[in-house]
Amino acid sequence: MSSLFLMRLCRLFVLLCVQVLILNHVHLLGYLTPLIIGYMMVCFHRGTSRVSALLWGFAIGLIFDMFSNTAGMASASCTLIGLIQPPLCDAFAPRDAAEDFTPSFQTLGFWSYITYVFIIMLVLHGGFYLLDAFTLANWPLTLAAIIGSSFMATLLIMFIELLVRSRK
Amino acid sequence: MRALFDLLIQSKHWFLFLLLEVFSLIFLFSYNGYQKSVYFTTANDVVGTTYNVISGITSYLHLQEENNQLEATNERLRKQVLAMRQQLVQLQQDSIKRLPDLPQEYDIIPAQVVNMTLHKANNFITINKGEADGIRPEMGVICSQGVVGIVYMTSRHYSIVMPLLHVNSKVSCRLRNSEYFGSLIWKRGYANIAYVTSIPRHAPVKKADVVETNGFSDIFPAGLPIGRVQGIGDSSDGMSYLLRVKLFADFATLREVSIITNYHSPERRLLEQQASDPAKQDSILKAQEEQKIIVEEKLEVENPQPDKTDTIR
Numbered sequence: 501m502s503s504l505f506l507m508r509l510c511r512l513f514v515l516l517c518v519q520v521l522i523l524n525h526v527h528l529l530g531y532l533t534p535l536i537i538g539y540m541m542v543c544f545h546r547g548t549s550r551v552s553a554l555l556w557g558f559a560i561g562l563i564f565d566m567f568s569n570t571a572g573m574a575s576a577s578c579t580l581i582g583l584i585q586p587p588l589c590d591a592f593a594p595r596d597a598a599e600d601f602t603p604s605f606q607t608l609g610f611w612s613y614i615t616y617v618f619i620i621m622l623v624l625h626g627g628f629y630l631l632d633a634f635t636l637a638n639w640p641l642t643l644a645a646i647i648g649s650s651f652m653a654t655l656l657i658m659f660i661e662l663l664v665r666s667r668k
Numbered sequence: 669m670r671a672l673f674d675l676l677i678q679s680k681h682w683f684l685f686l687l688l689e690v691f692s693l694i695f696l697f698s699y700n701g702y703q704k705s706v707y708f709t710t711a712n713d714v715v716g717t718t719y720n721v722i723s724g725i726t727s728y729l730h731l732q733e734e735n736n737q738l739e740a741t742n743e744r745l746r747k748q749v750l751a752m753r754q755q756l757v758q759l760q761q762d763s764i765k766r767l768p769d770l771p772q773e774y775d776i777i778p779a780q781v782v783n784m785t786l787h788k789a790n791n792f793i794t795i796n797k798g799e800a801d802g803i804r805p806e807m808g809v810i811c812s813q814g815v816v817g818i819v820y821m822t823s824r825h826y827s828i829v830m831p832l833l834h835v836n837s838k839v840s841c842r843l844r845n846s847e848y849f850g851s852l853i854w855k856r857g858y859a860n861i862a863y864v865t866s867i868p869r870h871a872p873v874k875k876a877d878v879v880e881t882n883g884f885s886d887i888f889p890a891g892l893p894i895g896r897v898q899g900i901g902d903s904s905d906g907m908s909y910l911l912r913v914k915l916f917a918d919f920a921t922l923r924e925v926s927i928i929t930n931y932h933s934p935e936r937r938l939l940e941q942q943a944s945d946p947a948k949q950d951s952i953l954k955a956q957e958e959q960k961i962i963v964e965e966k967l968e969v970e971n972p973q974p975d976k977t978d979t980i981r
């Protein structure tokens with residue numbers, strides 16, 4: 501349990517560094533900024549309790565907000581992911597999956613994993629950009645930012661996943 | 669209770685989710701200026717709209733009460749209007765507005781009749797205004813219909829009026845639209861009939877002519893209506909008409925009267941008194957003679973006569 505906790509902290513540290521130092525300065529087409537901190541939530545195994553997922557999500561979002569000057573936006577979005585990730589994982593996982601089942605290419609298969617990741621990224625970016633814009637006056641641009649950023653983040657997570665799994 | 673407790677335990681992640689989202693939103697609105705301003709603007713709109721809806725519902729519920737209040741107010745105002753209308757009618761009946769406009773030097777003091785006799789040879793009217801109110805003897809008294817009489821005596825708060833219905837009453841009058849004048853007297857009997865004497869026989873008099881004051885005295889201004897000619901007869905000496913006049917003033921119902929004050933009256937009386945004083949007349953003649961001499965001497969100094977010797981030369 502403690503090794504899992506430490507591993508998550510290490511992963512959080514690395515992801516925050518990449519997000520804050522690199523990706524926060526990427527504005528593709530002027531408004532597409534992928535948030536890969538959601539990868540932390542993607543990797544939660546099947547047996548993770550909802551309370552734990554919620555607290556982790558809130559903490560990850562809060563730390564990201566502190567470094568990105570986006571107070572409340574990421575914490576609210578990541579908390580939302582913490583609510584939907586456990587049932588979503590259950591939905592995608594095989595019926596006879598173990599308690600420590602972790603979603604990945606190997607365990608879920610390529611398309612299922614991409615769908616799973618894209619749904620989580622869509623929720624994360626949806627919450628984040630809606631709170632950022634805080635209006636539906638310019639909804640086409642907001643929608644484009646949500647979908648575009650989710651797509652980019654999914655691609656990046658695929659890349660990270662491939663990189664990590666290939667090392668293993 | 670236990671079931672409820674179990675339900676709360678089972679749903680604890682929902683409560684935690686809501687709690688964390690609330691924290692997030694607090695951070696959002698506390699540290700982001702744009703979101704904060706949008707939130708407060710929207711919140712104000714929502715609160716305003718809510719209050720508006722609540723106010724509409726509340727006012728609708730209170731409509732019956734307001735309706736009752738309005739009914740009561742309407743009733744009260746209706747009564748006031750009726751009372752004021754009656755008062756207006758009364759005032760119009762007893763108002764001096766129906767009288768011709770008085771000259772500037774005259775003023776009006778309203779008073780009420782507190783006692784009156786009608787069927788004696790010497791009738792008197794008591795009114796509730798006296799010296800304290802500026803009433804003095806020999807002031808004219810009128811009502812809305814016409815002339816009533818003349819103030820005879822005054823006390824501090826009351827006055828006695830000698831009405832036209834007094835055998836010693838004598839008011840200078842004239843026929844309207846002509847310059848023929850006479851005197852109005854009363855001969856006892858009817859309380860609404862008086863007589864005009866001294867109208868010359870060549871005066872064009874006909875029935876229904878209006879008799880009015882002629883303004884010779886300072887008591888009444890000219891033009892105040894007195895009555896209407898009802899019959900034309902001859903005087904005892906046969907030299908003039910004796911006109912039977914129906915008085916406009918209804919003494920039987922007389923309540924409101926007005927006393928006419930003439931600001932110039934003392935000045936006029938003083939002048940007339942001086943004019944009738946023989947000693948004063950002599951002194952005035954002497955003064956005029958002296959003035960004439962002074963003027964002649966002055967003219968002589970300014971225009972000297974030419975020297976006769978020089979003219980011969």
